[in-house]
Amino acid sequence: MLKNSVVKTNSLPTVLGATSIIGPTTDENKRKITSEMMLTSLIDAFSILMVFLLFNFSSAGDLLSVGKDMQLPKASGAELERNPVVKFDNGKYFIEATEVTPDGLVQALLDLRKQYQETRPGEEFPGILTVQADRRVKFEQLSSIVQASAHAGYGEIKFAVVMN
């Protein structure tokens, strides 16, 4: 509409307009506003990140959920496998995230064993239990877990540790 207006044809190039990069009015500063991205360095960074994450990849995922206040003891242990988990946290006992009383530990473990035998009729019951507790806990609080597991027929206990 203003293509052939009087204002447009009669406007003189100002000093500011002549030096402007965004809306140049003269041919001198007319240039494209494009920037080139250095993709090579971006791909280098991505490659290093991928290699690092591949080393930390685990198909089993996190087998235990460790709360922020819980510190597991450190040891050079074997790789942890998926087994029923008994956790002692803040004075409470949990079997697979379900809270149980100290007196109810044996029954809960027996129920777990029965459930295993019902879902896997042909298989031998492995009798392995994982115990997760804070490193600062006294043994008197874990003794009931050790005792209950023996009563319930769990012959092997795996104490969860942070690997050295």
Next chain:
Amino acid sequence: MATKKNKDLDFTIDLIPVISLMSVCICFLLLTAVWVRIGSVNVKQAVGGQPASETAKKPTVWVNINGNGDTTFDVRDARIPARLAKLSVKGVEGKPDHAKIKTLIQDLRATEPNLATALIQPEAQAVYENIIDLMDLFKAQGVIDLGVSPL
């Protein structure tokens, strides 16, 4: 003289799909990465109905640990000198003395190479971390069959 036209051997690689693929891979790996490696220290306990008299006797070291990290070693069913049969190691700052215990276990294994079983009897106030450290020391020296006795 007509000049030969050289074929243009350069070609461009489109990096945008590579970046897209890498971004997807990185997102997936970030979700599946495990940052803290959790292992386990394995102990066994007797649950069977077999009488103790029928169980084969193996050299076993019975270890008692208290709340101060003091440990007492009692080796049974093994051919070892009397000086090594019953020993005590005082704790250091509430923790077991790792260096002395390691040396002691090495001496016991050197004297009785068949010693591969240890039974730990923690007292009520023994700290869980100290018990794990003790088990770790045993495992490192080749005493692989560990047991923990309840109170």
